[in-house]
Amino acid sequence: MMHAAPAPADSAGNWVDRHAPSFLRPFLRLARADRPIGSWLLLIPCWWSVALALDMQTRAGAPAYLPALAYAGLFAIGAVAMRGAGCTWNDILDRDIDGRVERTRSRPLPAGQVTLFGAFVFLAVQCFAGLAVLICLPPFAIGVALSSLGLVAVYPLMKRIIWIPQLVLGLAFSWGALMGFAALLGALPPSAFLLYAGSVLWVVGYDTIYAHQDREDDEEVGVKSSARLFAGATRVWLVGLYGGTLVLIGLALAAAGGGVFAWVGLAGFAAHLGWQVWRVDIDDRDNCLKVFRSNRDAGLILLAGLIAQALAG
Template structure:
């Protein structure tokens, strides 16, 4: 079976493969007809789904801790919501990427890293992309309708951010801020489903997650810095430039302070703060290792945020279970 799989550099039968996703499971195992659509949803690069999902799971774990302070935590319900959040994160991240590619199809064709995406490469028609977007939104809607009414209202409040984010690179120098506001919304959702309220820990966790997203997506954006300047779009990587490291210190530092305050206000114990401590070390390591001119390193450091987020999650979950 191994010999039948294409090598990382081999072109896909369904068309050219983006340089930063070659050799993935989509190009090895998915039917050729589905590969362009799976790439459109970034199924070949699941890191985005992880980073969208992790704040949802943080929020569930911290909401359990709040429940433990005032009553009996509902562990079974939290497990159910965790599964539904995972399904919703994959569907909505895919929908967001599809929407982004529909709006950016002309820009993507002029950027080295993105010109082989399905729309600019001609592997998917605009009509096909719109229909695929509708399908993913239907999956997201099915998950949404499973939530309590309060949580549905909270979730729907984020739609405006999701819709306008792809346009922000045309009008503001830190479009990552809008991405952070949208991508961190899950930090509110755990509280919305478990306690059907948004207490102070929810907003503190959300604010911390926003700064975390702006920080790691700035690292990611350094891969496209030169191309973005040529095509005339804006990014925090272009704005911060050589001063990216002090900006990351401020962003990550602010994120950690806000997350620490969220944990403290939720009554979290040593396991949660231990997870936050390891999370802090890993963010500091990103900053220490960063070379904004090394695209491969920027991608590795960006991807390391998944494991960092899961380590913090582990601390929060253990703390909630021991509450």
């Protein structure tokens, strides 16, 4: 039997609580539909790669605007489905730990809103939705996408094993930085791998900020995280991680022959990351959540520059 429980502390007052049918709310919370920021952060590297690959096509005299738009739409659907599936899988594996952490103890599984069997069924439904998107892609892109599944599967276990599980999250969450090239170009040029590497460091940085919300609880239950490892030196680490992000993405733009609009986008992205380093307060949970969420805007700034460059040719 399912029991009513309040929404997690960092998601109360969202559209799920206000508008979704009551019987769907626990499942939507399981997929983090009440917190779409994760879907945005999974999607943005996909769109970066589509825009950069389109720019390369445009300068080669063979732009594929409609396929690029179609792939961007497919990646949006896929990001929502696979982010939800990843969160569901994470909660299945972490249901006992979540029940001991203040911020997560009211999630659907530890709160008894969803049974373990129901969670597995819901996971299968989301995976089938992701599969429906996958089969719409070219064969090479399908192969690239399938190569990420191992990382997605093992990530929830990493907090029990390594001190920077955020690195594995970055490797999985940044996979979309390869997908636009794979879909549009049917290849992975050097710029794809540079963009991917830059995105990985970006994810490690912003998820370290996010992890500071749970730093004390993680220490109590024995869960590892970069927030615990970096501790009071987090700001210094963020400078290094975000600095590496900018260098690698800059190299990706250079390798792809990016023009002035792309570099302006990168400059705006850099300014936003600098603001985050200045603004973050690792001892203030509300501040950490706000700064973490602002990464959607940071990613969209860079995306705007890449799109403008692709259209300018």
